[in-house]
Amino acid sequence: MATAGHAIRGSRVGAGPMGEQERGEVAPRTAVSYWCLNGHETRPSFAAVEDIEPPEHWDCPRCGFPAGQDRSNPPAPLRNEPYKTHLAYVKERRSEDEGAALLEEALETLRAKRSGLRQAS
Numbered sequence: 337m338a339t340a341g342h343a344i345r346g347s348r349v350g351a352g353p354m355g356e357q358e359r360g361e362v363a364p365r366t367a368v369s370y371w372c373l374n375g376h377e378t379r380p381s382f383a384a385v386e387d388i389e390p391p392e393h394w395d396c397p398r399c400g401f402p403a404g405q406d407r408s409n410p411p412a413p414l415r416n417e418p419y420k421t422h423l424a425y426v427k428e429r430r431s432e433d434e435g436a437a438l439l440e441e442a443l444e445t446l447r448a449k450r451s452g453l454r455q456a457s
Contacts, residue, residue: 370403372396373410378403 364384371377376398382390393411396403402411430438 366390368394368405369407370394370396370405371407371410372399372401372403373413374399374401376403377407 365381366384367379367381368390369377369379370393374396376396378394378396378398380390380394382388390405393402393404395401401413404411426435
């Protein structure tokens with residue numbers, strides 16, 4: 337079956353004879369090298385604007401460590417704090433005696449509610 341020339345084959349959205357002209361000019365770019373503690377180099381590119389400096393640090397896409405622009409002195413990895421439970425945070429704020437007093441107060445309130453329910457029934 338022959339087509340009447342209407343079929344568009346091997347095409348994608350945005351493709352066409354105009355190409356870059358259709359989208360406008362590309363802004364001037366500058367590539368900046370960053371090195372992590374493992375020696376990985378990353379070269380992201382940034383728009384070349386006079387008033388704006390590229391960031392001092394960049395995350396290494398290979399190992400996740402922070403990377404800096406000084407190859408001989410890369411930044412140290414960030415120290416991760418271990419996960420703390422709610423109880424651990426409470427223990428930081430309260431002493432054992434304060435915790436025992438709060439627990440006793442809460443138990444007294446609960447006992448009072450329960451005894452009130454038993455008397456009402």
